[in-house]
Amino acid sequence: MIRLIICDVDGTLTDGKIYMSANGEMMKAFNIKDGLALARLSRHGVTPVILTGRVSEITLRRCEELKITEIHQGIEDKATRLREIAATYACPLSEIAFLGDDINDLECLNLCGVSACPADAVRPVREACSYVSTFRGGDGAARDIIEWLIENQLIPAEILQ
Numbered sequence: 001m002i003r004l005i006i007c008d009v010d011g012t013l014t015d016g017k018i019y020m021s022a023n024g025e026m027m028k029a030f031n032i033k034d035g036l037a038l039a040r041l042s043r044h045g046v047t048p049v050i051l052t053g054r055v056s057e058i059t060l061r062r063c064e065e066l067k068i069t070e071i072h073q074g075i076e077d078k079a080t081r082l083r084e085i086a087a088t089y090a091c092p093l094s095e096i097a098f099l100g101d102d103i104n105d106l107e108c109l110n111l112c113g114v115s116a117c118p119a120d121a122v123r124p125v126r127e128a129c130s131y132v133s134t135f136r137g138g139d140g141a142a143r144d145i146i147e148w149l150i151e152n153q154l155i156p157a158e159i160l161q
Contacts, residue, residue: 002114002154003095005041006082007142009052009059011101012118015138028058034142037160039066041146044156049085051078053104079107097154099145101125101137114154116145 010016013034019027041048048068052059055074063071075081086093094113098105101121109115109128116131118141126132131148133141149155 002097003091004047005097006049006051008100011137037143037146040159044159046155082108
């Protein structure tokens with residue numbers, strides 16, 4: 001059974017694009033279906049975790065909205081932080097699902113019991129994953145992956161009921 005679902009943000013929960021105005025204001029788009037599924041995880045014993053290389057107020061606000069409290073931003077060495085998170089929760093790596101899309105996620109994907117990515121992840125990531133969604137990053141991939149975890153009885157079905 002999966003106890004932690006750890007997600008990258010840019011390219012996984014978003015389409016990977018960053019919109020920037022002339023005054024430097026940034027915007028990202030998140031999928032509402034991904035958000036609903038992520039928000040419901042903790043109600044059923046699965047902890048959602050954000051682990052991203054970038055630091056973004058937008059990501060923090062989205063997590064607050066979804067009541068995701070385990071947020072790690074600006075992380076260069078994601079694998080080391082992943083191990084620290086696992087230790088904090090006394091959770092074996094085999095009980096962690098990692099969602100990522102690019103080469104900086106590869107080590108984490110290879111460490112975890114379940115690895116998954118959006119359809120538009122880079123080739124080495126797609127080749128390393130247990131499951132490749134048919135949806136692109138930011139376009140329902142996280143929701144699809146959560147549904148796949150339910151179908152394979154790796155997380156409780158009640159999450160999406």
